[in-house]
Amino acid sequence: MQCDVDYFRYYNQIYDYEQGDLTLIKIVNIIENSLEEVISITWLCDGDEFGIILPNSDENKTKQFAEKISQNIDNAKIVLDSHNQNIDYLSLRIDAYTVYPKEKIPYTNFLKMIRNSRS
Structure with missing residues (x-):
């Protein structure tokens, strides 16, 4: 999964970048608490974007x-x-x-697949 925080640039303009950083930490904690019953990998990709990998998770x-x-x-x-x-x-x-890979997929290719899936 890829998550974008809506209007985050505007948020930083209103509250400043230090408060923005604290808010990103709060968002990460909410994401991680939402996924506490599964193995997951969460990371900050680019300013206000988070990546999440859920191994062994199907579409549902x-x-x-x-x-x-x-x-x-x-x-x-x-x-x-x-x-x-x-x-x-x-x-x-x-x-x-x-994705249900039959072979290893390089990380950058996987991110391209996610970005290309956006409608």
Whole structure:
């Protein structure tokens, strides 16, 4: 899965980068707590993007975890005080890709598959 924090650049402009870093840590904790019952690998890819690998997870389980993560982020109600935008809280956009490899797939190719799966 690849997760983008919606409006995070705007969040940093309002609250500053130090608060933004603390918020990213909070988001990572929410993601990791959402996945506590499975083996997973979570990392920060690029500023406000997270990667998540769920070994041995099929499409249905992956979708369930994506929904759980999204719901837990929504429930955290991380405030985005946007007077000009019509947005009250930060949210995540989650893209998921399930692969059943018969051979090893290089990491960079896997990320390309995820990015290309976006609609």
